[in-house]
Amino acid sequence: MIRAKHLSITVGALFFGYAIALFCYGYVAMEDPAYIWDWGLYYRFYQHFGALLPADAGAWAKEMARSVRADDYNASSIALLFPFHMAFGASRAGYILAIVACFLLPAALISAALSIRSARQYGLGNSDTSAIFVVIATVCFPPFWQATLRGMPDIAGLIPLGIATWLILRSDFLSRQTVRTAIAVGALLWTAFLLRRWYAYACLALIVCTFVVTTVRLAYESQNRPARMREMAIAFPIIVGVAGVLLFAFQRDLAYRVLTTSYSDLYVAYQTPWLDQLSLLYRRIGPFYAAAFAIGLIVAVVALSTPILFMAAAAFLTCFLFSRTQAPSVQHGLPMFFWGLPVAMFGFLWVLSLLPATLRTVAAVTGVLVSVAIFAVALLPGPNAALPAIAALAPRETYFPLKVENYPEYQRLIAELKGLTADGDKFAVFASSPILSDSLLDALDQTMGSRIAWASQVDERDGLGLQAIRAKYAVVADPVPLHLPETSQRVVTVPAAHILEGSGFGAAYSKLAGPFDLAQGRKAFIFARTGPLEEAQIRALETELAGYHSGWAWDGVDLVSKRQ
Structure with missing residues (x-):
């Protein structure tokens, strides 16, 4: 028994x-x-x-x-x-x-x-x-x-x-x-x-x-x-x-x-x-x-x-x-x-x-x-x-298998970026969401990592890293995809807005490709930098971000963040 x-x-x-x-x-x-x-x-x-x-x-x-x-x-x-x-x-x-x-x-x-x-x-x-x-x-x-x-x-x-x-x-x-x-x-x-x-x-x-x-x-x-x-x-x-x-x-x-x-x-x-x-x-x-x-x-x-x-x-x-x-x-x-x-x-x-x-x-x-x-x-x-x-009895927050809406458009975006960066140039993504981010493009194609100038995501944690703004190419979506309130992601929205509007440092960019029809109706574009990032443009970014976060300043090299 x-x-x-x-x-x-x-x-x-x-x-x-x-x-x-x-x-x-x-x-x-x-x-x-x-x-x-x-x-x-x-x-x-x-x-x-x-x-x-x-x-x-x-x-x-x-x-x-x-x-x-x-x-x-x-x-x-x-x-x-x-x-x-x-x-x-x-x-x-x-x-x-x-x-x-x-x-x-x-x-x-x-x-x-x-x-x-x-x-x-x-x-x-x-x-x-x-x-x-x-x-x-x-x-x-x-x-x-x-x-x-x-x-x-x-x-x-x-x-x-x-x-x-x-x-x-x-x-x-x-x-x-x-x-x-x-x-x-x-x-x-x-x-x-x-x-x-x-x-x-x-x-x-x-x-x-x-x-x-x-x-x-x-x-x-x-x-x-x-x-x-x-x-x-x-x-x-x-x-x-x-x-x-x-x-x-x-x-x-x-x-x-x-x-x-x-x-x-x-x-x-x-x-x-x-x-x-x-x-x-x-x-x-x-x-x-x-x-x-x-x-x-x-x-x-x-x-x-x-x-x-x-x-x-x-x-x-x-x-x-x-x-x-x-x-x-x-x-x-x-x-x-x-x-x-x-x-x-x-x-x-x-x-x-x-x-x-x-x-x-x-x-x-x-x-x-x-x-x-x-x-x-x-x-x-x-x-x-x-x-x-x-x-009705189950968790309201479901965790279904991950699916990417309009996946072929992401593949088209990746293919375009791979062609542009074949000679060693880098691109940055000014978005922070499961809809679009540098992490997403890297996940969808793991050969992309070496081509990415990783962008800042969260204000208090990251500050604004300038290496992404110095990159040859920029990917921006309209409206800008975020995963947190905009008040905590100015390091994403401020650069993205300048590039989309052609204002401030964004005046040194030209639209190169797009639109790419991404998830939830977002449209992404590739911009190419036409001139170097100048100190006056960095100072303007410093002033703009300091208006949102008191005490933020440029370190003179690659970071605008709260002064330590």
Whole structure:
């Protein structure tokens, strides 16, 4: 009987894994290669480091160490994906499958384990059917897939973060095996930060919530209070100390930059009101999981479920801390959803417990089917159109395979630019959007990178780099495509306006080719520079930009930005 059960689980897991692999390959096959910005950054790392390791292991190790030590976007997570590069080459499908197999599935299983453990402490979800429902619903949870299918490996950080959460709960909030657990938690929190620096907010939230729980328990504990106080006095300095030592040992350059940089100022363009950020997170989970989370939270409060309330608090605190810097992009919500999902599962399992025993299996199977259907309608256009009732329960923010509207026109634009720059001249793109950007043209044709004079995108982060304005050719669209409010992208709109209008430094350009009919009705043109960029023109740009951003000045070389 036990052997048959294990065989059934093994066969089911293999079938499920095969279905996931087919889904990944099918999803990528439907895409146009518009892997811009973060969607393509780590894919480039995967291609580069995957080819470098077998060619020169020493150079690979040296470059990887430098990246870990200093880069904001380091390549540490990519190092773990090399076996997939060996097996599948540098293909996008192999890359996505590598992230899913190495990071998404382990993270989802850890989340499912936290859900089952926390629920069973309160007599919920004790059946195998309930456990299978939790596992499948967790693996199919759309927010785990949204960033992953866009090529971002940020979900890797959930693995050490989830293990740290498990250890804290298993040790009854550091009251058992205190020193050993504290050392492990410190190392795991640093690992999460190593994989992606923005996990610092989640790491801080986990430490704070753990401290609050232990302090509250201490206030109500009459016995062994001195011993518990000693444990706290030992545990938290160890956690912080271990994480700090590892940080400065392996990432000292990055650590210094983090400590001396105001990220709230740097990313002010990405900030929105907190309620708008909560609305954004809701759009990424949809009413089905949001309702389950609300039910689970209410039940946890009534039942005083410490593990569930602990994870809910960690999710909310992470959201609050991160919101001080910027609105969460699709990848930044991962730790919030990771801790929030066990709360939702607690709500699901509580509802199941209210049903007669004869209906629980049917309800659990129905829940599995609904979660799989939500997964499909959130990520694929066909099911989304065919299942409107399910789509109403799914995330409002869909992540369908990337498609480029009027793709032949982009190919025509690229061909024209390649011909113009064949002798070594460069071109700049004064646009910043998935509709048009230098990153998009480089993604659609990876031979374009050496021909591009990369343009500034965001005022507070980049300033205005003059190397793009000095380029021989300029690509401008009318109206200018932006991905942020114009007030944060003057470094795009000001040069674009001068070139389109032929005013200021733009008087030294002539229209060479176009229009190219791009997505959403935008028309792009190629302009050629007919004279050099003069100092008087730079000073005029300096004055104009200083009118938008007080204190901006030209550095005398290649940058107009806020005076340091």
